[in-house]
Amino acid sequence: MKHKKPIASLPSTARPIPKAGLAKADSVEGLRELQRLFLSCITRPPGPEDRAQAKDDRRDEMASLASRLFRPSTKQSPFDRLEIYHRQYWLRLREALSEDFPGLETLLGSERFHGLLQAYLLRYPPTSPMLRDLGSRLPRFLREEPDRTAPYPRRLVLDLARFEWAKIVAFYAPEHPLPRKEEGTTPETSLFLQPHVLLLDLRYPVERWTPESRSPSAPAEGAPAGLPPLPKSGQAPIPPDPRRIVLHRQGQTVYHKILPREAFFLLRSFAKGSSLLQACARTGEKFPDLPPDRYREWFQEWASLGWWTTQPRSRSRSAASKSS
Amino acid sequence: MPGNRFNAFSDYGIGVGLRVPHYDHILSKKPVVDWFELLAEHFLADGGRQREVLDRVLEEYRVVVHGVGLYFGSAGRLDRSHLRKLKTLVRRTGSPWLSDHLCWGSADGRHSHDLLPMPFTMAAARHTAAKIRQAADFLEVPVSVENISSYAEWTASTMTEWEFLSEVAERADCGILLDVNNIYIVSQNHGFDPRTYLDQIPHDRVAQIHIGGHSRFATHILDTHDQPVADPVWKLYGYAVGKLGTTPTLLEWDDRIPPFEEVHREAQKANRFLALHGSAHP
Numbered sequence: 001m002k003h004k005k006p007i008a009s010l011p012s013t014a015r016p017i018p019k020a021g022l023a024k025a026d027s028v029e030g031l032r033e034l035q036r037l038f039l040s041c042i043t044r045p046p047g048p049e050d051r052a053q054a055k056d057d058r059r060d061e062m063a064s065l066a067s068r069l070f071r072p073s074t075k076q077s078p079f080d081r082l083e084i085y086h087r088q089y090w091l092r093l094r095e096a097l098s099e100d101f102p103g104l105e106t107l108l109g110s111e112r113f114h115g116l117l118q119a120y121l122l123r124y125p126p127t128s129p130m131l132r133d134l135g136s137r138l139p140r141f142l143r144e145e146p147d148r149t150a151p152y153p154r155r156l157v158l159d160l161a162r163f164e165w166a167k168i169v170a171f172y173a174p175e176h177p178l179p180r181k182e183e184g185t186t187p188e189t190s191l192f193l194q195p196h197v198l199l200l201d202l203r204y205p206v207e208r209w210t211p212e213s214r215s216p217s218a219p220a221e222g223a224p225a226g227l228p229p230l231p232k233s234g235q236a237p238i239p240p241d242p243r244r245i246v247l248h249r250q251g252q253t254v255y256h257k258i259l260p261r262e263a264f265f266l267l268r269s270f271a272k273g274s275s276l277l278q279a280c281a282r283t284g285e286k287f288p289d290l291p292p293d294r295y296r297e298w299f300q301e302w303a304s305l306g307w308w309t310t311q312p313r314s315r316s317r318s319a320a321s322k323s324s
Numbered sequence: 325m326p327g328n329r330f331n332a333f334s335d336y337g338i339g340v341g342l343r344v345p346h347y348d349h350i351l352s353k354k355p356v357v358d359w360f361e362l363l364a365e366h367f368l369a370d371g372g373r374q375r376e377v378l379d380r381v382l383e384e385y386r387v388v389v390h391g392v393g394l395y396f397g398s399a400g401r402l403d404r405s406h407l408r409k410l411k412t413l414v415r416r417t418g419s420p421w422l423s424d425h426l427c428w429g430s431a432d433g434r435h436s437h438d439l440l441p442m443p444f445t446m447a448a449a450r451h452t453a454a455k456i457r458q459a460a461d462f463l464e465v466p467v468s469v470e471n472i473s474s475y476a477e478w479t480a481s482t483m484t485e486w487e488f489l490s491e492v493a494e495r496a497d498c499g500i501l502l503d504v505n506n507i508y509i510v511s512q513n514h515g516f517d518p519r520t521y522l523d524q525i526p527h528d529r530v531a532q533i534h535i536g537g538h539s540r541f542a543t544h545i546l547d548t549h550d551q552p553v554a555d556p557v558w559k560l561y562g563y564a565v566g567k568l569g570t571t572p573t574l575l576e577w578d579d580r581i582p583p584f585e586e587v588h589r590e591a592q593k594a595n596r597f598l599a600l601h602g603s604a605h606p
Contacts, residue, residue: 022479022480023480024445024480025443025445025447025448025478025480026445026446026447026480027447028399028447028451029399030447031399031443031445031447031448031451032399032400032431034443034478034480035398035399035428035431035440036431036432038440039431039434039436042436042438043434043436068479069476069478069479069480070476070477070478070479071476071477071478071479073477073513073514073515073543073544074515075542075543075544076543076544078476080543081475081476081477081544082476084475084476084544084546085438085440085475085476088438089436089437089438092437092438093437096437125434125435126434126435126436126437127433127434127435128435129365129393129394129395129403129406129430129435130365130368130393131365131437132369134437171372171373172369172370172371172372172374173369173370173371173372174369174370174371175371195370195371196371249371249372251376252372252373252376
């Protein structure tokens with residue numbers, strides 16, 4: 001695995017250093033204790049004690065622990081050697097999240113964004129072997145920590161995070177088999193949305209401000225040229241402009257589309273499974289004036305885009321599709 | 325050296341890592357490449373571009389799956405869900421062997437997303453070897469472990485890295501993915517003769533070799549895979565193939581990635597050393 005070159009540290013809060021004697025790794029339990037200790041050292045928030053010129057108790061304590069864990073080299077102290085891993089941990093995770101949430105970083109500015117990521121990763125450290133899962137709980141964290149989004153409205157930041165995460169989900173989601181006439185699909189057959197079709201009920205027009213990210217690309221369908229640039233940190237407040245969006249993957253590309261609220265309501269019926277008849281009945285109750293031709297148009301379009309399947313969606317990685 | 329049981333007696337030559345910036349070139353130009361190495365965790369998704377690219381690559385090329393997430397050396401158990409996904413990928417790709425690293429990277433379900441150095445103790449070797457055996461039994465392909473770059477040496481270690489690698493490989497009855505660049509880096513960072521490392525490991529277990537670029541700083545070397553292979557690493561590679569004979573070799577280039585032709589040209593330099601040193605092997 002490659003390593004990134006070092007970067008500057010972030011501000012930090014103190015975290016207690018274990019005082020107990022060191023295990024010797026002469027048993028699996030001893031190995032476990034050493035690994036826990038090492039992981040706690042490298043995942044601690046980066047702080048002033050990491051800087052070579054820093055002179056404080058915290059640094060002395062860390063240096064003392066490092067010298068019990070590691071041998072010095074001819075050119076580096078044990079603390080310097082430990083710090084290589086410490087820096088790499090934060091650099092790698094920050095880079096991964098910056099690539100997955102480019103719009104959020106631009107909106108908040110790098111300093112505030114990195115502070116947010118640090119707080120997020122301390123509460124929700126990585127638990128998946130796949131780095132692309134790293135941002136899965138960022139929308140949840142933003143709901144839990146509304147103050148982190150200041151000076152922007154909480155809902156603006158949350159909408160942007162949900163939109164960017166939904167792009168990741170749509171990009172990597174599987175495609176289930178399409179309904180087939182020869183399998184006897186009827187208007188009573190339960191249909192589900194494809195895992196790569198995600199619905200978002202947004203208060204802000206965040207889809208306009210999402211720059212291209214690392215892997216998924218999400219061009220807007222019918223997007224006018226010259227969209228407004230993403231507002232930078234500290235600029236004038238952004239007015240709400242509610243919209244309902246569907247993200248979907250065609251081939252290797254993720255697209256988004258703004259839906260009328262009736263279509264959004266109808267399509268959402270299929271998120272947990274519904275027949276065409278049930279979905280139409282529910283939508284008809286809610287929107288009694290909706291002409292039958294509209295249903296036909298939408299169903300034809302969605303069928304041609306392959307948005308339905310007869311296979312239920314698994315629960316994993318669906319957080320972004322949760323409408324709020 | 326003909327293939328051995330750890331690389332399924334295959335005849336793989338010089339390969340390169342399959343990387344995103346090269347997808348279009350590979351799919352449109354179909355360059356002649358002996359084989360590609362896949363970073364497993366990039367191809368475990370059920371859909372998306374990665375899967376589509378992989379399907380098209382498989383139509384034209386041989387591939388080998390290389391993981392970064394099994395963490396054989398972590399004190400915890402193997403992640404069965406991750407193993408199941410790897411097995412599906414191995415079967416889908418027809419990978420003749422699978423490799424991952426001789427390291428740890430998680431504790432109590434928390435992942436570092438890094439390859440962290442092991443304390444070289446007998447207990448750690450026994451535990452790691454048992455997990456490798458479990459993985460190989462489950463995956464039903466030969467497994468090889470790769471020596472990593474490291475920037476720190478545990479005070480708890482009671483043996484050298486090459487003794488630890490040998491102990492683990494013998495106990496697990498697994499192959500070795502010998503990263504010559506990593507041997508060079510740790511020899512510089514920790515102060516030993518890299519040829520001693522190469523002399524002391526069980527040569528008949530080496531399934532594959534990695535080469536790659538690194539970055540030298542005033543106090544240490546980092547394994548960055550962002551530049552051509554350094555001359556001392558080529559020299560060490562020549563020494564290695566002199567010991568091992570012709571061995572499947574892969575160039576890793578993962579950052580500041582140049583055009584495909586440049587990466588492939590760099591990989592092909594290995595042929596010079598294979599012709600010069602590999603043929604001398606009995």
